[in-house]
Amino acid sequence: MTGSSSAPRVVLVDDHGLFRSGVRAELGRHVEVIGEAEDVGPAIDIIGRLLPDVVLLDVHLPGGGGQAVIAAVKQEHPQVRFLALSASDAPEDVIAVIRAGARGYVTKTISTEDLADAIRRVADGDAVFSHRLAGFVLDAFAAAPSPADVKPSFDPELDQLTSREREVLRLIAQGYTYKEIARELYISVKTVETHVSSVLRKLQLSSRHQLTRWAAERRLT
Amino acid sequence: MRHRGDGQPLRRDPQDRLLGGVAAGIAAWRGFSPTSVRIVLTVIALFTGGWAIPLYCAAWLLIPARDAETSIGARARHDSAGITLAVGLGSLLCVILLLAGVLNNNVVATYGWPQVVSLLCLTLIWRNAPDSEQEAIRHLVEPLESLSTGGGQTRRLSVIRLVVAALLLAGGLGWLVESHERLSYLAAPLGGVVLVAGGLVLLLGPWWLRIARDLMVERQARARAEERADMAASLHDSVLQTLALIQRRADDPQQVVQLARAQERDLRSWLFEGRAPGEFDATSFGDGIRQIQRDVEARHGIPVEVVTVGDCPLDDDIGALLAAAREATVNAAKWSGASVISLYAEVEPDTVEVAVRDRGKGFDPAAVPGDRKGLAESIHRRMSRHGGSATVNSAPGEGTKVTLRLPRTDASAPGSADGTGEVQGKGRRR
Numbered sequence: 001m002t003g004s005s006s007a008p009r010v011v012l013v014d015d016h017g018l019f020r021s022g023v024r025a026e027l028g029r030h031v032e033v034i035g036e037a038e039d040v041g042p043a044i045d046i047i048g049r050l051l052p053d054v055v056l057l058d059v060h061l062p063g064g065g066g067q068a069v070i071a072a073v074k075q076e077h078p079q080v081r082f083l084a085l086s087a088s089d090a091p092e093d094v095i096a097v098i099r100a101g102a103r104g105y106v107t108k109t110i111s112t113e114d115l116a117d118a119i120r121r122v123a124d125g126d127a128v129f130s131h132r133l134a135g136f137v138l139d140a141f142a143a144a145p146s147p148a149d150v151k152p153s154f155d156p157e158l159d160q161l162t163s164r165e166r167e168v169l170r171l172i173a174q175g176y177t178y179k180e181i182a183r184e185l186y187i188s189v190k191t192v193e194t195h196v197s198s199v200l201r202k203l204q205l206s207s208r209h210q211l212t213r214w215a216a217e218r219r220l221t
Numbered sequence: 222m223r224h225r226g227d228g229q230p231l232r233r234d235p236q237d238r239l240l241g242g243v244a245a246g247i248a249a250w251r252g253f254s255p256t257s258v259r260i261v262l263t264v265i266a267l268f269t270g271g272w273a274i275p276l277y278c279a280a281w282l283l284i285p286a287r288d289a290e291t292s293i294g295a296r297a298r299h300d301s302a303g304i305t306l307a308v309g310l311g312s313l314l315c316v317i318l319l320l321a322g323v324l325n326n327n328v329v330a331t332y333g334w335p336q337v338v339s340l341l342c343l344t345l346i347w348r349n350a351p352d353s354e355q356e357a358i359r360h361l362v363e364p365l366e367s368l369s370t371g372g373g374q375t376r377r378l379s380v381i382r383l384v385v386a387a388l389l390l391a392g393g394l395g396w397l398v399e400s401h402e403r404l405s406y407l408a409a410p411l412g413g414v415v416l417v418a419g420g421l422v423l424l425l426g427p428w429w430l431r432i433a434r435d436l437m438v439e440r441q442a443r444a445r446a447e448e449r450a451d452m453a454a455s456l457h458d459s460v461l462q463t464l465a466l467i468q469r470r471a472d473d474p475q476q477v478v479q480l481a482r483a484q485e486r487d488l489r490s491w492l493f494e495g496r497a498p499g500e501f502d503a504t505s506f507g508d509g510i511r512q513i514q515r516d517v518e519a520r521h522g523i524p525v526e527v528v529t530v531g532d533c534p535l536d537d538d539i540g541a542l543l544a545a546a547r548e549a550t551v552n553a554a555k556w557s558g559a560s561v562i563s564l565y566a567e568v569e570p571d572t573v574e575v576a577v578r579d580r581g582k583g584f585d586p587a588a589v590p591g592d593r594k595g596l597a598e599s600i601h602r603r604m605s606r607h608g609g610s611a612t613v614n615s616a617p618g619e620g621t622k623v624t625l626r627l628p629r630t631d632a633s634a635p636g637s638a639d640g641t642g643e644v645q646g647k648g649r650r651r
Contacts, residue, residue: 134528
């Protein structure tokens with residue numbers, strides 16, 4: 001895959017022109033912004049042509065929302081990675097784009113350095129959780145799944161977080177960086193990344209009632 | 222001779238206790254296993270007609286705990302109210318045993334008399350044990366208490382209580398009548414007993430009443446002291462905080478007026494409407510957390526990033542937790558110099574946890590002077606008064622993290638939206 005040696009190539013998809021130019025100006029030093037789009041159709045088109053490492057994707061887009069872009073691109077170009085970006089923070093929005101296949105989610109209030117860092121992480125194949133998202137995930141996975149909650153054929157491991165994963169999420173929710181988490185829990189940063197990636201996988205594949213409900217509300221199952 | 226254990230003098234071991242830690246203490250002293258000592262004690266108790274129990278209680282009273290300097294008995298010597306209470310209770314038990322003895326109930330009499338000593342010892346222990354042991358005693362007594370006081374008991378429990386009481390009464394009467402085949406035989410000793418009992422009640426009754434009244438007065442005094450402490454904490458959180466804020470914003474008259482007005486409103490509603498300053502008009506714990514966020518952001522102009530996991534209804538304890546969380550957040554806003562404060566709250570089936578964290582300048586918790594009221598009174602003591610705990614992790618230059626933890630009393634209430642219990646481990650490393 002595309003390594004982290006060179007600056008990641010990024011496409012910006014957001015319907016606010018002001019926001020796009022702002023991000024482009026701020027991120028210029030850290031990443032290579034190769035294209036922009038403000039709508040679902042043009043976005044699918046430009047991503048297919050440019051094949052960026054990372055697509056910075058607004059959750060709320062006219063004409064289907066961010067997950068429509070992901071769904072369309074994923075089929076032909078599974079190597080393109082998506083980092084969702086939103087001002088809303090509403091759990092159902094966030095969960096829907098994550099389940100569609102985004103590798104991470106950050107809020108628009110994020111600092112430039114943190115955003116650049118998040119893009120690099122996603123380009124390297126890791127997952128990125130904002131502190132809010134970590135809170136949602138803890139909430140959604142808090143209760144033990146009841147048998148009625150889970151389709152019988154499903155892998156039950158996907159419906160539960162390990163206690164280590166919960167610890168990592170708790171610290172992310174408290175605003176810890178990966179490095180701080182690694183120090184706090186006496187593990188390596190790589191291990192923290194592994195835990196977060198595994199949580200992401202569960203988030204995308206779990207059949208837990210709450211997750212499927214959120215996804216279904218956004219017509220996405 | 223067997224090997225001599227740890228060579229220390231005989232001490233009770235409150236760490237490894239079932240009751241007073243006497244057996245564990247003897248075991249450590251002589252190098253036996255605590256379990257075998259406990260079995261031997263139980264066997265002795267069965268064969269000595271109940272005398273082992275007062276002996277055990279006396280040992281509990283007279284042998285110091287491992288890390289304590291004096292025994293509970295030595296402290297009890299100065300507790301004249303406790304001694305009076307113990308003697309009063311003892312005399313009451315004596316009267317009851319006298320009645321039982323006259324009624325020819327030998328079993329009660331032989332097993333009962335030694336327990337006068339147990340009762341004396343236990344009363345003194347109960348009143349004079351250090352806080353850590355009190356906690357353990359309360360744990361043992363709690364189930365009994367909830368049965369007798371009816372505090373929050375269910376219908377089923379009270380039905381069970383009534384049935385058991387009725388069975389005991391009926392059984393006791395039946396036994397009495399049967400062992401004195403004819404009631405007329407019972408009448409003669411009973412008459413004497415009633416006279417004796419009446420005499421004793423006349424003699425000792427006023428004294429018993431006085432003891433009960435003294436106990437009540439003492440209890441009220443304790444409640445008043447606690448109320449005072451709560452009030453001091455409230456005043457600190459509101460008035461003192463605002464005054465400090467006004468001093469720091471002295472160059473901005475408009476801000477000062479605004480602060481003063483808000484404080485005046487708070488104080489008025491406390492004094493005249495009975496709503497404590499900083500009391501939460503929120504409907505749930507999560508709501509209260511967001512209220513803290515709004516207040517601190519408005520007053521101190523520092524963003525507070527809030528993440529809540531799960532939610533639960535407000536009660537007194539949760540209210541205290543919120544007040545402590547607010548104080549920790551305000552402290553972070555005032556002193557840390559950080560640009561953002563993280564406020565994390567999680568409701569689990571058996572605990573509620575709040576973590577307030579900043580990346581500011583931090584401090585040395587050991588070097589905080591005792592009169593810095595915020596940390597000591599508003600956070601630590603407030604949490605422990607409500608059965609919770611507070612930990613402060615900080616070092617100069619490393620930011621501060623205050624973790625507040627409160628055990629939940631109604632563990633049945635749902636901690637999250639789908640309301641089922643949780644299986645994940647909670648062994649969280651700090």
